[in-house]
Structures are given as structure tokens and as C-alpha cells.
Amino acid sequence: MHVGLLGLRVFFGLVLASHGAQKLFGWFGGDGVAGTAAAFETMGFQPGRPFAVIAGLTEMSGGLLLAAGLAFPLATAMVIGVMINAVNASWGSGFYEGTETPMLFAAVAVALAFTGPGRYALDAGRPWQRTGTRWALGSVGLGVATALLTLLIKG
Numbered sequence: 001m002h003v004g005l006l007g008l009r010v011f012f013g014l015v016l017a018s019h020g021a022q023k024l025f026g027w028f029g030g031d032g033v034a035g036t037a038a039a040f041e042t043m044g045f046q047p048g049r050p051f052a053v054i055a056g057l058t059e060m061s062g063g064l065l066l067a068a069g070l071a072f073p074l075a076t077a078m079v080i081g082v083m084i085n086a087v088n089a090s091w092g093s094g095f096y097e098g099t100e101t102p103m104l105f106a107a108v109a110v111a112l113a114f115t116g117p118g119r120y121a122l123d124a125g126r127p128w129q130r131t132g133t134r135w136a137l138g139s140v141g142l143g144v145a146t147a148l149l150t151l152l153i154k155g
Helices: 002-025 032-042 048-068 072-093 100-115 133-154
Strands: none
Touching: 002 032, 002 048, 002 100, 032 048, 048 072, 048 133, 072 100, 072 133, 100 133
């Protein structure tokens, strides 16, 4: 089980981090901040630049924290929050035209919040390690709350 969690965490985390790098730096075929900001503005995130930077930083840092198994409740909350906003942004496109991926990513982050990072994580066995149902619920709650706040600010 722990090896499976490690594999899932590392792959999922690096995929998320690469999406953040697309938004921030234009790496991996991304648009960089300017292009992402323009796209965000067409989705109603005004002004687009701060939302693009926040989304990119959240995806990149949340993904790297997940991959490392570090600050795990915070990492899962970050991913949940940004993916809820991605679902909102892609909702009009239809389920199979882009909404399913952020939904899947959010579901994986919720599941990981409840399973914890596993034995092979930087948090494992450390005094700061936080796992269990209460921490998972807190992580999900924080992710949902920050997503809702972002959607309210978006207007």
C-alpha cells in the first residue's frame, strides 16, 4: 500500500507541478503568465494576471508538496481549491471537453487527504505529521473555502 501511495503521489504531484510551470513559465507547451492571464480573463477571472500567478503557484507548489509527502494536509487543500476553480472555469465546455480532468484531480486529492501520504513521505514519522479523518476534513474544508473565496472575488 505504501509503495502504491508513493507512486501515485509522485506521479500526480509532478503532473500538477508541470501544469503550474506551464502557467508560470510557459514550460511544457504552456502559455506562461501572459497567455494564461488572457485565457483566464475570457473565463471571467478579472484581472487575469493575479489569478494566473496564484493558480500557477498553487498547482506547482501543491504538486511538489504532494510528490514529497510534505505538509500533506496543506498540499491536498491547495490542489482541491485550485481544481474546484478549474472545474468552474471548464464547466461550460462539457464533461468530456475538459471538465472531467480537474474533477478527477480534485477527487484524487480528496482521496489522498483521507489516506494520508503513506510511510514513504517526508512527513512520515515526523512530529509535525498530521493525518486522520479530522485533518482530512480540515484539508477538504480549507480547499473548498479558498475555492469559494476565489470564485466570489472573481465575481
